Amino acid sequence: MSETVLILGATSAIARATAAAFAVRGASLYLASRDLGELERIAADLRLRHNVEVHFGLFDAEATGTHEAFFQTVIEKMRGLSGVVLAFGYLGDQQAARDFKAGAKVIAANFTGAASILSHSANYFEPLQRGFIIGISSVAGDRGRQSNYVYGAAKGALSLYLQGLRNRLFPSGVRVITIKPGFVDTAMTYGLSGLFLVASPQAIGERIVAALGKSADVVYLPWFWRYIMLIIQHIPEPIFKRLKL
Amino acid sequence: MPTLITSIFGWGRYPVQTCKLERPERYADLHSGAVSLIARGQGRSYGDAALNENRHVLLTERVNRLLAFDADKGILRAEAGVTLAEILDVIVPKGWFLPVTPGTKFVSLGGCVAADVHGKNHHHEGSFGDHVIAIDLILADGRHVTCSAAENADLFWATVGGMGLTGIIGEVVLKLIPIASSHMIVRHHAAGNLEQLFQHLQNPAIDDRYAVAWIDSLVTGQQLGRGIAMCGHHAAVDELPAGHGDALAIKPERSRKVPFDLPGWALNPLSIGAFNALYYRRAGKKTQPFLTGYDPYFYPLDAIDQWNRLYGKRGFVQYQCVIPDNAAFDGIRELLQELSGSRRPSFLAVLKRFGAQGRGLLSFPMAGYTLALDLPIRDEGLLVLLNKLDGIVLRHGGRVYLAKDARLSAESFRAMYPRYGEWLRIKSSVDPQNRFSSSLSRRLGIGEVTP
Numbered sequence: 001m002s003e004t005v006l007i008l009g010a011t012s013a014i015a016r017a018t019a020a021a022f023a024v025r026g027a028s029l030y031l032a033s034r035d036l037g038e039l040e041r042i043a044a045d046l047r048l049r050h051n052v053e054v055h056f057g058l059f060d061a062e063a064t065g066t067h068e069a070f071f072q073t074v075i076e077k078m079r080g081l082s083g084v085v086l087a088f089g090y091l092g093d094q095q096a097a098r099d100f101k102a103g104a105k106v107i108a109a110n111f112t113g114a115a116s117i118l119s120h121s122a123n124y125f126e127p128l129q130r131g132f133i134i135g136i137s138s139v140a141g142d143r144g145r146q147s148n149y150v151y152g153a154a155k156g157a158l159s160l161y162l163q164g165l166r167n168r169l170f171p172s173g174v175r176v177i178t179i180k181p182g183f184v185d186t187a188m189t190y191g192l193s194g195l196f197l198v199a200s201p202q203a204i205g206e207r208i209v210a211a212l213g214k215s216a217d218v219v220y221l222p223w224f225w226r227y228i229m230l231i232i233q234h235i236p237e238p239i240f241k242r243l244k245l
Numbered sequence: 246m247p248t249l250i251t252s253i254f255g256w257g258r259y260p261v262q263t264c265k266l267e268r269p270e271r272y273a274d275l276h277s278g279a280v281s282l283i284a285r286g287q288g289r290s291y292g293d294a295a296l297n298e299n300r301h302v303l304l305t306e307r308v309n310r311l312l313a314f315d316a317d318k319g320i321l322r323a324e325a326g327v328t329l330a331e332i333l334d335v336i337v338p339k340g341w342f343l344p345v346t347p348g349t350k351f352v353s354l355g356g357c358v359a360a361d362v363h364g365k366n367h368h369h370e371g372s373f374g375d376h377v378i379a380i381d382l383i384l385a386d387g388r389h390v391t392c393s394a395a396e397n398a399d400l401f402w403a404t405v406g407g408m409g410l411t412g413i414i415g416e417v418v419l420k421l422i423p424i425a426s427s428h429m430i431v432r433h434h435a436a437g438n439l440e441q442l443f444q445h446l447q448n449p450a451i452d453d454r455y456a457v458a459w460i461d462s463l464v465t466g467q468q469l470g471r472g473i474a475m476c477g478h479h480a481a482v483d484e485l486p487a488g489h490g491d492a493l494a495i496k497p498e499r500s501r502k503v504p505f506d507l508p509g510w511a512l513n514p515l516s517i518g519a520f521n522a523l524y525y526r527r528a529g530k531k532t533q534p535f536l537t538g539y540d541p542y543f544y545p546l547d548a549i550d551q552w553n554r555l556y557g558k559r560g561f562v563q564y565q566c567v568i569p570d571n572a573a574f575d576g577i578r579e580l581l582q583e584l585s586g587s588r589r590p591s592f593l594a595v596l597k598r599f600g601a602q603g604r605g606l607l608s609f610p611m612a613g614y615t616l617a618l619d620l621p622i623r624d625e626g627l628l629v630l631l632n633k634l635d636g637i638v639l640r641h642g643g644r645v646y647l648a649k650d651a652r653l654s655a656e657s658f659r660a661m662y663p664r665y666g667e668w669l670r671i672k673s674s675v676d677p678q679n680r681f682s683s684s685l686s687r688r689l690g691i692g693e694v695t696p
Contacts, residue, residue, distance in 0.1 A: 013270055044310065048313075048335055187269075
């Protein structure tokens, strides 16, 4: 059977690049997000450039009540799945820290919604004894900083969730990979000041798919972010709390 | 939409201006509503056509999806941010080619419409706009309108060649041409002087579907205008050597990169003269038809990534003009004389034949001959020389190509583009506030309602 992959949050630049990297390997794809108009365009593009089968459908991470039926639809349409890529994310703005309503949306999109669809995915793959789950978290989840700690907390929770899931699914032979991108040149970061070593979405997409062929469970992209975050995580809290980060 | 304020420039690296960049990723975000906005695809126009100093520039590079391809009829629909290179990768293996292509494939589809670009086949097949079936144009008020030669035709012909000033070109439907192989059959014809070169380009026995002439711009006197006509066509299957394999396979081209800006003096009369003499002898020997890929024939400079850095930090101006048929020989001879008299060598001088003028109201091509010169910027003297060239072009009834231009005057523009008044009426009706404007449009007074 050829590879069939569900991409959740398929309209982001990283997701689009990841979908393209899967299409290069000949995978059939199911693209999901809230924006059907964009999905239709991305699906057409992937079909024309890579001659692969591409389906798409509506998925709202925050509407967790719809996730089970959604997942079932995907399984039927694709006649089974080889893997799931969780690529949605919502940065929000500084308001998220002061105004809980805004913060709740960040948490709902990045963590609650993710935990919901991941549980359906895990329950599907576990009895099959095969498959993969790739979760795109963020280096922002490695340490809380005043500039984006609501987003960071939600992504940090997602990283922990994926870690636990990996532990649970290991005996079933289901791969769970946590991707932690650093700065990537996407709509989320465009025009922000203070960015450095910004990677292209294409490079990240290719590395995400390449991670399936390697053994690492947690993949920083590009690789040097592992060391940047190692340093950041090891700054003693009494010093860290004084920093403007 | 988030903006990035930074200095940008065109392919000629002159001028350099600070602009507010926006980069949408969704089709629905293609228009920000900023009061002065210009779309920018790959930034391959040479001067200030895709600059908007201290104002907004909308990058279309991420809105680049291929949407539909009818492989039986050769009709492609795609978002305007896609490059010709990406299109070729998809269509060539299926037996189709671009109907018109400029000298680089690293341009956006939208840019090709906005500049109504031409190729080496204008004398037979017209310019890019002649092959566009329809476009989706996003107007100043955010409305999307379908424009074609049949529907909203006025707006269509104001947009083809309209330098992005009527709206944002969102999608393009393009009619392709069938090919039997990805190869070209090319033949070179050396000419000892300009008269011979013109004769070559007019000679039906030498002409082919595609024709272009390289000129050694440094020689003077009797040999003024010596060069090589390079004529070619897409190879038919029976023209390929035995055992050629898949006729439509694309051979990946290796690209070399210019890693740094060459010092300004690197290209000088001596080095260019030596190169030209060598090239004239070597290329002139290829008098028998030879087989080559479409990349080396159409896009020789694409093999050198960022070749514009060869001209050094100060950049260069590409001066491209067209002179109508009856005055072409005299006009182009005068231009070359003026150029060689100035001792400002042009690294590249290219002569092509144009067919009839198209319907694009601000389109560049007209029946005649077009000359393109690459001139490094050393000092203000270059601008003096170029003004002189404008005078020669005007006297012979010609015009300068806006997609290459960085320094034409508003007065010369009006004289060169007689259909501007007609264009302005259409522009004013869809964009009365002149929202779509660029550094080029302000410099040339394009779009301003007061005459």
